[in-house]
Amino acid sequence: MDEQYLIEVKNLKKYFGGGGFLNKKPVIKAVDDVSFSIAKGETFGLIGESGCGKSTVARTMIRLYNPTAGSVIFEGTDIAKLGENELIPYRRRIQMIFQDPYASLDPRMTVKRIVSEPLTAHDICPMSEYEERVAESLRMVGLEPAHMGKYPHEFSGGQRQRIGIARAIITRPDFIICDEPISALDVSIQAQVVNMLQSLQEQMKLTYCFIAHDLAMVKYISKHMAVMYVGQLVEVSPSEELYRTPLHPYTIGLMGAIPIADPRIAQMKDDVSIKGEIPSPSNPPSGCRFRTRCPFVRDVCKEVIPKLKEITPNHFVACHLF
């Protein structure tokens, strides 16, 4: 185990379904053997489209779901194997920010109660201090403490997301998983929130796992990135290099599909859109899961699942082309 890594995910698997009394539900292999590591103080980006399992990875890391197999090693301890009670001190140090600003705050609670709730689970400070800590948290995310008596519906989407962030930082965690925190926000607000996340990271020495489907935003904020497709990692690399030299055909297709806000370049762009549909995780293609849409598909792709191979330092690809 490497000292510099705050969190290491090793061969993580999360399958849904299968059980049931009489009707066996199809097994959904949402996360199928995923491994990556995040160094302290860094931001690690995870991108992919719907059904790729990135949200499931996030929720399994934080033990909202129990992993089917694999480990999540946080500062030396495998939190995937701990019981609920032993997990509690870790819940203070790992927090999560959710995607939907309209669903991630309890509509019946005031902002004060929402933001102070994590404090109630851990013996951080006496109840008399809650208000002060909530005020401090709100100020750090750029909101007025005077608003803490209001209800979520009185705020805009961007403000609600900030309240969610205030809630995540109130226990002074070490690691925050950001599960698509800006996807539901307007473009001009997205930039505000991302900037704020970055300054919080500097202030509080946070480590982030940033999950999104917006490649440009993830690339901007993360030092390292991983691309997921139908439950598996297809490419892991430092962000700069991923952009300059993407290796996996899916990554290349993904980059090509992003609409460019520049009409001249947009018109000159070749038509590199990936054909076909994203396979369902309940019935993934055998072998390499991308083979049904890959322009470079070969016979071996149907038989053998490609493993992540290091091509250049720290740049891994799972593809039979390499």
Add this chain to the structure above:
Amino acid sequence: MNVQPLLVVNNLRTSFFTFSGEVQAVRNVSFELVDGEIIGIVGESGSGKSVMCLSVIRLLHESGQIVDGQILFDGKNVLEMSKKDLRRLRNNQIGMVFQEPMTSLNPTIRVGTQIIERILALNKQISKEQAREKAKKLLEMVKIPDAKMHLDKYPFELSGGMRQRVMFAIAIACDPRLLILDEPTTALDVTIQSQILKLIRNLQEETDASIILITHNLGVVAETCKRVIVMYGGMIMEEGLIEEIFYETAHQYTIGLKKSIPDINKVVGDRLFSIPGSPPSLLDPPKGCPFYPRCDKAMKVCVENCPPYFQLSPTHRSMCWLLDPEMPGQPNQRGQ
């Protein structure tokens, strides 16, 4: 091609009358659309873009009302149309595609049946077999592979991208003159979005319909549209050809929007540009320019007086005091 514009909107004002007061969703909007062009309407939440298009086809929620203005479709006054004419307008001449394909399709009825229903509603004469044949052709037009098989599928059996294609098929079934697409790709993945955008371009070439594409994504607009309208706070901030909007930007809000998009060339560590503040409350919009609270070049005149449109070219206009030739000192703020 017809010289008379297909759609003329003049001084449209739409408000929602709620318990909290009058929400002025659309405030004095005017624009024109001719046959065969794709126009993009860009704006964030609360800009009024969706409400404006719903007003054009008069599909507003019961608390919404068109308070003022004129809407002419093919020369006919939409606001004074009878219910029958309005129905014909919506059914035969205008097709709509909304953001969420799952809620637009009836989950208990097969896809093919829904398309056939639409076809039969438009043309009572043709037989069911002919309608089915037409439905198959429509699915082929929207590039759904194995169209015949897909006619018998239920919506939940299709992916988001496929469902959206079905929505397009239904929308073009009547061979409409105008297609209104309200954020058709926002809920879709990037790779699927790219396919749908290609489909939109193809459809426009094949059917010669005019298309209004509503989105908040400048990249989507750059790839598909010839003309762009930028809305904010219920009003049009800037309107022009795509090259003018992107290369000769004449409004601070548009400039801000462009800068907010992370440039993939940016190095980690630089701060992202963000427009400070949030969209204005439409219950109590600012008296002057709606954007002044967030504009770093705002002046005192912007607070009290709403700027008029300044014409920068026959096709390019912008609502900003910075463009006023009377403004002292530096030349007009444009470009970037």
Add this chain to the structure above:
Amino acid sequence: MIVTQQEQLVKDWTPLQQEDKYAETTTGITLSYWQDVRRRLFKNKVAVASIFVIIMIMLASIFGPLLTGKTYDAQQLALRNMPPRIEIQTANDGTNFYVHPDLKIFLAEDNGYVSEELAPLSANLSDKMFIFEHNGNPYYLSFSTDGLKYLDENQQPLPQRKTTWNKNYLLGTDSLGRDMLTRLLYGGRISLMVAFIVTISTMLIGVIYGGISGYYGGNTDILMMRVVEILMAIPSIIYIILLMVYLGQGVYNILIALALTSWLGMAQLVRGQVLGLKEQEFVLAAKSAGISPFKIILNHLLPNSIGPIIVSATLSIPGAIAGEAFMSFIGLGVRPPMPSWGILSNEGINAIRSSPYQILLPSIAISLTMFAFNFLGDGLRDALDPKLRV
């Protein structure tokens, strides 16, 4: 400052300072959830009327029996089966008489208050006549097949007749001469007590059962719901009858029986709500922060389900009232002489031909109360979740 010729517009080109610009504003008027609910509810006129009716019924039931001056079990057999509207006949000398269907004559005052009985002087059974005498005048009560007739000395009907409200017993008496009004009001107490206690117990049992089942899910949920479904397969009225046969008559017994059988629907409802809310992001946020399941159910899941819970509880009240009325009607509910609306209906049905008011009064009371709670429940449903409104 520049003033132009065309527009009389003064344009101030000074740049704006930071302070004059944006402030992070929040939307419109601040209304908490309950204030919003209250506003929507009060817009619904029928619901407001129902609230008013329910309050009136409550006040009448609680204070009414104390104010009537009569008890629910005091019998005046002489004045039994006396309707709320009676006919007073006045003779030439101003004496008022009341003819009682039991072939009795009573003296009455001008305002209609019936006082003492006048004993017959003699009987002429072959002519089907009773003979009375008052103030020196003879009167004849003929009960032939022509009908009941009261005649003066000239064999003529009395000159003046008027129909007035019963001043002795405002709503009349029942077959044992007990005051209908007091019995009705007291019966209201029983019905309302049934309504509220059963509702509270339904909520308690149902919410806890459904909450646990929904939250834990999996096999726990499957097992708990199967139990509910099996219990629901048999109509609850059968359980109630069996319980009451075992427990015997009595108001507390009927309360127990109803409380034990009415929670099934609520449990299913709460379980459904909890299942749906469990996956909401704010619940996940609480879980990931380390909040215990008990606190999550209490602080997040229940408050967000409270709408349907209240609606279901309100709409179950009419059923509980009808249930008690039915049980009492068939003799397995409240024990006489304690009145409940069901008991009154039972007693009244026997006299439906001769004294229809005896069944009419409890029927109206039951219907009115049930309607009021139903309309209130509908109004609450609309107010608590406007999206459901059709």
